[in-house]
Amino acid sequence: MRHAHTVEEVRAAEAALAGQPLMDRAVAGLAATCARLLRERRGRVYGSRVLVLAGSGDNGGDALFAGAALARRGAAVSAVLLSPERAHPGGLAALRATGGQVTVDQNVGLADFSRADLILDGIVGIGGRGGLRPAAAPYASAARRGLLVAVDLPSGVDADTGEVPGAALRADLTVTFGTYKPGLLIDPGAGHAGPVQLVPIGLRPPTAAVQAPQHADLAALLPRPDRESDKYRRGVVGVLAGSERYPGAALLAVAGALHGGAGAVRYLGRPAEEVVRRHPEVLLTSGRVQSWVVGPGSGEDTPDALEIALAAEVPVLVDADGLTELARRGPGALAGRTAPTLLTPHAGEAARLLGGEVTADQVAAARLRYARELAARYGAVVLLKGSSTVVARPDGAVRVNPTGTGWLATAGSGDVLAGLAGALLAAGLPPFDAAPAAAYLHGLAGRLAAAGNRAPGSGVIGTVSDRGEAPITAQEVAAALPAAWRDVTASQGGHQQASTGLGD
Numbered sequence: 001m002r003h004a005h006t007v008e009e010v011r012a013a014e015a016a017l018a019g020q021p022l023m024d025r026a027v028a029g030l031a032a033t034c035a036r037l038l039r040e041r042r043g044r045v046y047g048s049r050v051l052v053l054a055g056s057g058d059n060g061g062d063a064l065f066a067g068a069a070l071a072r073r074g075a076a077v078s079a080v081l082l083s084p085e086r087a088h089p090g091g092l093a094a095l096r097a098t099g100g101q102v103t104v105d106q107n108v109g110l111a112d113f114s115r116a117d118l119i120l121d122g123i124v125g126i127g128g129r130g131g132l133r134p135a136a137a138p139y140a141s142a143a144r145r146g147l148l149v150a151v152d153l154p155s156g157v158d159a160d161t162g163e164v165p166g167a168a169l170r171a172d173l174t175v176t177f178g179t180y181k182p183g184l185l186i187d188p189g190a191g192h193a194g195p196v197q198l199v200p201i202g203l204r205p206p207t208a209a210v211q212a213p214q215h216a217d218l219a220a221l222l223p224r225p226d227r228e229s230d231k232y233r234r235g236v237v238g239v240l241a242g243s244e245r246y247p248g249a250a251l252l253a254v255a256g257a258l259h260g261g262a263g264a265v266r267y268l269g270r271p272a273e274e275v276v277r278r279h280p281e282v283l284l285t286s287g288r289v290q291s292w293v294v295g296p297g298s299g300e301d302t303p304d305a306l307e308i309a310l311a312a313e314v315p316v317l318v319d320a321d322g323l324t325e326l327a328r329r330g331p332g333a334l335a336g337r338t339a340p341t342l343l344t345p346h347a348g349e350a351a352r353l354l355g356g357e358v359t360a361d362q363v364a365a366a367r368l369r370y371a372r373e374l375a376a377r378y379g380a381v382v383l384l385k386g387s388s389t390v391v392a393r394p395d396g397a398v399r400v401n402p403t404g405t406g407w408l409a410t411a412g413s414g415d416v417l418a419g420l421a422g423a424l425l426a427a428g429l430p431p432f433d434a435a436p437a438a439a440y441l442h443g444l445a446g447r448l449a450a451a452g453n454r455a456p457g458s459g460v461i462g463t464v465s466d467r468g469e470a471p472i473t474a475q476e477v478a479a480a481l482p483a484a485w486r487d488v489t490a491s492q493g494g495h496q497q498a499s500t501g502l503g504d
């Protein structure tokens with residue numbers, strides 16, 4: 001698990017280590033990474049041009065000290081001070097001692113910005129509040145040809161939430177200290193961070209409320225049959241999806257469910273003939289189920305379908321049309337439930353579930369806040385879909401999915417996810433495990449499918465690299481689920497991150 005801690009937790013963990021050389025450790029890791037990047041990019045550190053953007057706090061101090069370390073290795077380092085009278089004295093002295101240039105003229109800074117081989121963003125770290133100040137804002141949009149490394153986090157990104165309230169720098173890589181921060185894992189912040197490299201500095205913060213599962217966590221979660229298994233013990237998932245108007249949603253939800261580790265799939269919707277023609281494994285008779293998936297493409301049948309599902313004392317996943325109907329009924333519709341409910345909205349559906357108080361764009365800009373708000377209001381686990389899918393529990397615990405790819409933003413992809421998560425529920429996983437596990441496999445399947453079932457172009461948290469990838473259909477995502485499952489289970493026994501580079 002990657003644990004992502006709040007600023008308050010980082011400060012407390014830091015205070016517990018008072019007197020230890022935390023900044024030295026941070027700077028050593030940062031300078032080593034910068035040197036490696038310069039060697040990869042230019043063959044050597046010597047002679048490369050480095051620009052340090054230094055704000056007024058310790059984040060600027062880290063960047064100035066790292067600049068000094070690179071200058072000692074022969075880089076031509078200059079620094080631009082954004083709050084000249086409050087720049088970190090030690091860092092400034094260290095850089096000056098190596099012969100580094102220092103300017104307070106933002107025009108000179110911007111000119112250097114466009115020319116540098118490497119830029120260190122040390123404007124603000126965990127002390128940053130609100131958007132960038134006017135002096136720093138031009139760097140968020142200025143042209144550059146070099147790599148930008150964010151120190152601890154990209155300036156302008158809210159460390160605790162991933163919200164980006166104004167201008168923010170966009171990094172090629174973020175070197176973060178001591179622990180991950182939620183803002184590095186959750187969009188839009190995650191999109192500004194690029195891949196994140198953690199430099200351990202000895203902090204021992206508590207278990208974090210926000211976590212991002214990795215391959216090994218998934219391998220431990222996924223159900224596997226044993227000698228005693230039969231199809232009923234493995235779980236039967238009931239699918240109430242699809243309608244005469246939207247038969248495709250039924251096919252895709254069933255395809256997802258068939259790959260989700262349940263023993264059987266029971267389909268109770270209108271386009272039954274088509275479903276069984278495409279998926280002969282499916283049961284069409286009514287009978288016991290261990291979970292329900294209700295809503296994808298269920299159209300005019302939705303009110304009845306939701307009635308059936310919510311009345312059952314088994315876990316229920318509500319998606320798509322089911323969510324629109326639930327929004328109409330409000331949180332009270334779940335009040336009498338004895339078994340867990342899992343809601344899987346995208347930002348637009350989430351806005352509806354919140355009673356139209358906010359727009360879809362507002363939800364997408366503050367994913368953590370609204371996923372938690374929905375979970376608390378409905379007393380349900382909420383999987384908020386999007387560029388970084390967030391799963392929230394009513395008590396505020398959150399799991400962020402690191403495997404997503406923009407290629408999954410394609411029609412029917414959500415139907416596959418709903419079926420998959422429903423099957424994991426039927427197999428006995430609690431919703432706060434089933435939902436992130438489904439999102440993880442679904443994202444990985446998307447990446448594998450986009451890469452033609454070869455190792456995906458990028459396995460690094462927070463990045464979408466489309467090198468060697470092609471657009472995919474929802475059917476291809478479903479078809480790639482077994483490969484994703486194998487990739488995860490192959491990570492057991494020391495073979496972590498088999499082909500995708502995901503793992504901690």
Ligand SMILES: NC(=O)C1=CN([C@@H]2O[C@H](COP(=O)(O)OP(=O)(O)OC[C@H]3O[C@@H](n4cnc5c(N)ncnc54)[C@H](O)[C@@H]3O)[C@@H](O)[C@H]2O)[C@@H](O)CC1
Nearest residue numbers: 014023026057058059124125126127128129131132133152
């Ligand atoms: N907490 C820790 O354990 C460690 C922290 N370190 C570094 O220290 C940083 C935190 O340092 P500070 O607490 O001094 O805080 P920062 O350096 O993040 O920023 C604080 C300063 O920035 C100004 N500021 C706030 N919001 C701004 C904005 N939006 N635009 C421009 N300026 C803004 C404030 O006036 C304040 O003076 C971390 O991010 C990390 O880089 C590391 O050196 C290692 C250990």
Ligand SMILES: [K+]
Nearest residue numbers: 121124151153
């Ligand atoms: K920064």
